[in-house]
Amino acid sequence: xxxxxxxxxxxxxxxTDEEFEYILSYFTYRKFKKNHYVIQEGDYxxxxxxxxxxxxxxxxxxxxxxxxxxxxxxxxxxxSDPEAYHNQTKASLNVDCLExxxxxxxxxxxxxxxxxxxxxxxxxxxxxxxxxxVASQKRxxxxxxxxxxxxxxxxxxxxxxxxxxxxxxLIASYLGVTRExxxxxxx
Amino acid sequence: xxxxxxxxxxxxxxxTDEEFEYILSYFTYRKFKKNHYVIQEGDYxxxxxxxxxxxxxxxxxxxxxxxxxxxxxxxxxxxSDPEAYHNQTKASLNVDCLExxxxxxxxxxxxxxxxxxxxxxxxxxxxxxxxxxVASQKRxxxxxxxxxxxxxxxxxxxxxxxxxxxxxxLIASYLGVTRExxxxxxx
DNA sequence: GATGGTAAAGGACAATTGTCACAAAATTGC
DNA sequence: GCAATTTTGTGACAATTGTCCTTTACCATC
Numbered sequence: 539x540x541x542x543x544x545x546x547x548x549x550x551x552x553x554t555d556e557e558f559e560y561i562l563s564y565f566t567y568r569k570f571k572k573n574h575y576v577i578q579e580g581d582y583x584x585x586x587x588x589x590x591x592x593x594x595x596x597x598x599x600x601x602x603x604x605x606x607x608x609x610x611x612x613x614x615x616x617x618s619d620p621e622a623y624h625n626q627t628k629a630s631l632n633v634d635c636l637e638x639x640x641x642x643x644x645x646x647x648x649x650x651x652x653x654x655x656x657x658x659x660x661x662x663x664x665x666x667x668x669x670x671x672v673a674s675q676k677r678x679x680x681x682x683x684x685x686x687x688x689x690x691x692x693x694x695x696x697x698x699x700x701x702x703x704x705x706x707x708l709i710a711s712y713l714g715v716t717r718e719x720x721x722x723x724x725x
Numbered sequence: 726x727x728x729x730x731x732x733x734x735x736x737x738x739x740x741t742d743e744e745f746e747y748i749l750s751y752f753t754y755r756k757f758k759k760n761h762y763v764i765q766e767g768d769y770x771x772x773x774x775x776x777x778x779x780x781x782x783x784x785x786x787x788x789x790x791x792x793x794x795x796x797x798x799x800x801x802x803x804x805s806d807p808e809a810y811h812n813q814t815k816a817s818l819n820v821d822c823l824e825x826x827x828x829x830x831x832x833x834x835x836x837x838x839x840x841x842x843x844x845x846x847x848x849x850x851x852x853x854x855x856x857x858x859v860a861s862q863k864r865x866x867x868x869x870x871x872x873x874x875x876x877x878x879x880x881x882x883x884x885x886x887x888x889x890x891x892x893x894x895l896i897a898s899y900l901g902v903t904r905e906x907x908x909x910x911x912x
Numbered sequence: 913g914a915t916g917g918t919a920a921a922g923g924a925c926a927a928t929t930g931t932c933a934c935a936a937a938a939t940t941g942c
Numbered sequence: 943g944c945a946a947t948t949t950t951g952t953g954a955c956a957a958t959t960g961t962c963c964t965t966t967a968c969c970a971t972c
Contacts, residue, residue, distance in 0.1 A: 598866055606870040608862060621859045653851070657844055664840070664851040671854055672808045674861035675795060679785055681868040682901030683793040686959080705919060714869030719959055721921055873929080892949060906929055908951055 540565075542590050543642055546614050550665050551658045561659065564648040570594075570635045576617070577633040583622035585643040589615050592639025593703055596631050597711070607712035610636075610697060610704065616666070636704060686715045687723045727752075729777050730829055733801050737852050738845045748846065751835040757781075757822045763804070764820040770809035772830040776802050779826025780890055783818050784898070794899040797823075797884060797891065803853070823891060873902045874910050 543565065544558050553561070565588070570576055576594060577583055587594075589611050596608040596617055608631060611617035619631040623646055644652075653660035680692050690713060694701065701709065710720040730752065731745050740748070752775070757763055763781060764770055774781075776798050783795040783804055795818060798804035806818040810833055831839075840847035867879050877900060881888065888896065897907040 598870065600870050604870070606866060608866060620855070620862060624855055624859065653848070657847065660844065660847050660851060661840070664847060664854060667851060667854045667858055668807070668811055671858045671861060672811065674858060674865060675807060677865055678861060678868065679793060679795060681865065682899070683785065683787050683791070707919075712869075716960055717920080718922085718961080722959085725921070894949070903930055904950075905931080905952085909929090912951070 539567075539590060539640070540642065542614065543588055546588070547659075547662055550662050553658065557656065557658070561652060561656065564652050565642040565644050568641050568643060570639045570641065572635050572638050575632065575634045576641075577619055577622075577629050577631065579629050579632050581622075581629045582626070583619045583629050584645050586616055586618040586620075586623055586646070586649065587611075587633075587641040587643045589613055589617060590640040590642060592635060593637040594633055594635050594639055595704075595708065596633045598631050605711055606714070607708055610700060610712070612697070612700075616670075636708075681714060686713060686719060689713045690720065690723055726754075726777060726827070727829065729801065730775055733775070734846075734849055737849050740845065744843060744845070748839060748843065749829075751839050752829040752831050755828050755830060757826045757828065759822050759825050762819065762821045763828075764806055764809075764816050764818065766816050766819050768809075768816045769813070770806045770816050771832050773803055773805040773807075773810055773833070773836065774798075774820075774828040774830045776800055776804060777827040777829060779822060780824040781820055781822050781826055782891075782895065783820045785818050792898055793901070794895055797887060797899070799884070799887075803857075823895075868901060873900060873906060876900045877907065877910055 540562050543562065544553065547553060547558075547561070568587075570592070576587060579599065591613055594611040594617050596611065596619070598606050598608060600606065609615075609617070611633075617633055619629040619633065621627070622629040622631070626646065649663070653663060680689050684692065690709075693709065693713065706720055707717040710717040713720065727749050730749065731740065734740060734745075734748070755774075757779070763774060766786065778800055781798040781804050783798065783806070785793050785795060787793065796802075796804070798820075804820055806816040806820065808814070809816040809818070813833065836850070840850060867876050871879065877896075880896065880900065893907055893911075894904040897904040900907065
């Protein structure tokens, strides 16, 4: 099971068995049931979660009570409220489970220790964050440059099979349209 | 002039004079005139540019020929085509100067060397990328959750004084609306 | 298999935004 | 300073999207 984390790190940098054992010791395993919250708005965010299995979503609820999906986190994704985690402030996002999920989480303190002690891990997190940044920039471009239909097709590429796992109202919320508009696009 | 780079790095991690001299040796100074391209779509992207002065924009031109502004880069910002830079592939973005601009640029090769040789720099880039990632996530939220007027107000907060330096058509393009729509919002 | 709850589709209408056209204002280059 | 270009604002209309509502379909659970 922790093999998934090792494989994930080794896509970026190879590790010895000893190194991986040491790295793993900084993580904690935790299971969540469907519909349970991992992070709720207002919480202090101690951890970043690596998803072993299941499906979670990160979302924001605006003043009008509307939910906006920031991302879906499937196997091998990281999920948290990054701003609150890195700045050690209160969450403005909610993270909850769309399916039963298993995670390995790491506190910011442990993450920083790890980065200090093993430069490979600092390298890993730097590369990983860069990849995330690039993906965000692409999503921004899709939001300002694509219409709803094009964004929908882009989403299907990025998350194949998601449609079978997630209500369309959440897909719509990820795309920034209402579920009625999404329904008109696909009919 | 290179003091700006030092100050910028030292917001995240303190440096000795020797360290900074060494770091600076990996950067190259370059001036650009207004309207000149720093990166053109299709170019291989060798460098990441730290802006000492002036104003640049990063943008994408879609198949219909419309331009979408990804970001405005003022003093103390970094600008490049991150995907093409980090993956050493061809640019899908254009970067050009809205004003005469001065930059210090670094190649990917030098950046990676620097990160290897001075862990403080790996730390610096990791933190900097994290900040950029968090800012991107917020912009995504503003794009899916805010209407055009709210996004406009959010932009003004983020880039005070930008309105006086940039044509409104580019502001509109950054917000993901037409210039006519923006004009109606502000009148 | 019935039941309650959730999800999805679609119609009617309102609001927002885009498109096109034109004129006024501002800026730039000579 | 003047002409040319660019930028901006506005009106008319079309297209898209949002809102509200009803109906139907699909499940989970007992």
